[in-house]
Amino acid sequence: AQTVTQSQPEMSVQEAETVTLSCTYDTSESDYYLFWYKQPPSRQMILVIRQEAYKQQNATENRFSVNFQKAAKSFSLKISDSQLGDAAMYFCAFANYGGSQGNLIFGKGTKLSVKP
């Protein structure tokens, strides 16, 4: 069974600085997708960034980038130039490619605080 582990329950960063959130996963599949979702206090789940496992190039979305290490099964999220609006819960998630369920498997989340 696939599992996703986020080892940092809470993280804190100073505004304008950079922070990295960790995520590891376990799977025997070779094709899959990885995601980072942001959940602000409004509780809405917002997609931050997505990575296809077959792509070696790390995904980037503006201030957000990932470090995808397929052999190590690691998928960390780097937030550059942190802003107050980045404060939220961040969830790492995994989805099989072509699986019958196609559902997301989530880690327990990391609560990010941004200090002014």
Add this chain to the structure above:
Amino acid sequence: NAGVTQTPKFRILKIGQSMTLQCTQDMNHNYMYWYRQDPGMGLKLIYYSVGAGITDKGEVPNGYNVSRSTTEDFPLRLELAAPSQTSVYFCASTQGQGLYGYTFGSGTRLTVV
């Protein structure tokens, strides 16, 4: 706006009562999911559907039922509410099993007292 619509946003139930959480999407997505989120935990899959007329159990299905009579609608039924079902419930949908991303509803906060 296109997306996933969940109703209600909040609900308080008494033990033993029943209710239906509604979920509708207007993106013609085949795959739909119900998750629950407990404090300090990630989301866990309750039920899912890969198309109209097809549903199956996820990781934590006990105490819940679903139906999928149309592509758009995927309601979640709680028959005999228990305090253990106090949680935040999310409905989500996707077209290509992650290829095109997953869209989430805004969630339903349910309290069973």
